[in-house]
Amino acid sequence: MANLVLYCQQFSPLEDAVLWELTSQAITKSYNKGDFLLRSGETCRYLYFVNEGLIKSFSEKDDKEFIMRFFSENVLFTVFDSYLNQVPSKFNLVALEDTTVTMIRYEVMEGLCKQHHAVETFFRRLVSIAATKMTKRISEMLEENAADRYRLFVEENNAIHQRISLGDMAKYLGITQQSLSRIRTIR
Numbered sequence: 367m368a369n370l371v372l373y374c375q376q377f378s379p380l381e382d383a384v385l386w387e388l389t390s391q392a393i394t395k396s397y398n399k400g401d402f403l404l405r406s407g408e409t410c411r412y413l414y415f416v417n418e419g420l421i422k423s424f425s426e427k428d429d430k431e432f433i434m435r436f437f438s439e440n441v442l443f444t445v446f447d448s449y450l451n452q453v454p455s456k457f458n459l460v461a462l463e464d465t466t467v468t469m470i471r472y473e474v475m476e477g478l479c480k481q482h483h484a485v486e487t488f489f490r491r492l493v494s495i496a497a498t499k500m501t502k503r504i505s506e507m508l509e510e511n512a513a514d515r516y517r518l519f520v521e522e523n524n525a526i527h528q529r530i531s532l533g534d535m536a537k538y539l540g541i542t543q544q545s546l547s548r549i550r551t552i553r
Contacts, residue, residue: 369440370415370468378488384478388485391474396466403459403467410448410455412469416441419465420529424537425457433538435503436462438526446496463529512541513549 370392371385380388394417397403404410406425414421416439423445424433434457437443448455449472479486506515516539520527527535536546 369417370442373415373440373442374488377491378484380482380484380488384482384485388470388474388478391470393469393471394466395469396464397461399461399463399465401461401465403461404445404448404455404457406456406458407454409452410445411452411472413442413444413449413472413475414459415468415470416443417466417468419467420462420526421459421465421467422462422534423457423459431537432540433534435499436523436526436530436534436538438529442492443496446493450493462531462534507540512539512545513552515539516546516549 371389374380374385374388392415397419403414403421414437416437418439421437421443422433423435423437423443424431426432435443445455445457445459447453448457452472475485475489479489506518510518516535519535519539530538532543532546536543539546541549
């Protein structure tokens with residue numbers, strides 16, 4: 367839990383009593399490679415903090431997989447549209463490696479936000495960062511060519527890009543695996 371505490375403190379200083387309340391209500395759970403944390407159609411009820419492992423967020427349509435994001439150690443994430451509105455998710459979350467996460471229930475976070483201004487500030491900043499990253503992702507997909515998208519991904523995710531399969535990397539970039547192989551050869 368120490369990493370979750372340090373992560374939270376980056377966004378907003380939280381008093382020890384608030385941190386204790388948050389961490390005492392958090393749940394730590396392990397998933398095996400290939401296990402789903404969330405399936406499309408289910409409502410996302412948790413914020414997830416990755417203690418160890420790697421997770422992908424993706425949707426499927428007509429037997430095609432569209433990867434939105436990858437999440438690795440020391441990241442707090444959720445499927446925000448489902449989580450914030452408590453509606454069924456259009457996305458899946460699946461462990462790409464054996465993974466351990468600390469989970470914070472929606473009701474717990476809502477209660478803490480109502481009770482503590484610092485938690486509300488923390489959560490607002492977390493949502494703002496997620497919105498900014500989503501805007502950047504959309505912009506890259508619309509404005510950058512595949513080679514530049516790959517270069518940017520490697521630069522920004524150097525610690526995890528070797529842990530992601532070529533097939534998943536190609537899906538994330540929106541290209542075929544053959545195109546990715548050509549880009550990697552040129553690079």
